[in-house]
Amino acid sequence: MEQTCNYQTEHLRQLVLASSSPRRRELVASLGLSLPVLILSSDTDEWTPPEWTPSQIVEQLGLRKAKATAQLLSAEDKAGSLIVGADTIVVLDGEVLGKPHDRADAIAALTRLQGRRHQVFTGIACVDPHGGRELVAHRMTEVVMKRLDPALIERYVDSGEPMDKAGSYGIQGRGAILVDRIEGCYFNVVGLPLSLLSDMLAQFRITVI
């Protein structure tokens, strides 16, 4: 994360969370920020070049979401906002597993993940259009899943929980019972590493608590 001297932050009067994710909304609300939070999301193309690394993917998609959402703001709002975008992916053996397209896809993803270790990457981008400053960073968490009975995988998928989640599971929900252990930030797996976010916000003199 780069540091900038002489950077002014007095113009920042609100944080815009560029996300449609209810998890990210709840996590930001839990922080008790010193600024009001506006939730706004845009349709962002999530295609990435095949040669991009996982960290590049999540950081650049977080940035893309933040910049696309900035375009939806009035000139006045844009000038007073810090816009935060985030992206989460699951990586197994170097291969990115996104959100499942359907039931069969979710079952296939969980069948591959069970009994194995994988990585969850979340990137965060903070964009201050008026101050002309952008920060991007990411965290990686290792997740080890239990060996899972195929019938349990089917029941879990039929609960509907996996369908809007990278890797087809949600560690914060019923998916908790699929996980043996993690190494790293738990909130990174849920989609917003709060410790990293608070460090990034501090660079914009936005305090937490």
Ligand SMILES: Cc1cn([C@H]2C[C@H](O)[C@@H](COP(=O)(O)OP(=O)(O)OP(=O)(O)O)O2)c(=O)[nH]c1=O
């Ligand atoms: C692995 C895992 C992912 N997820 C979620 C976090 C993200 O919401 C989602 C990954 O998709 P994203 O594309 O990162 O986010 P999103 O489409 O839900 O929301 P937006 O782009 O509008 O911010 O997977 C969990 O909720 N729990 C988990 O354990």
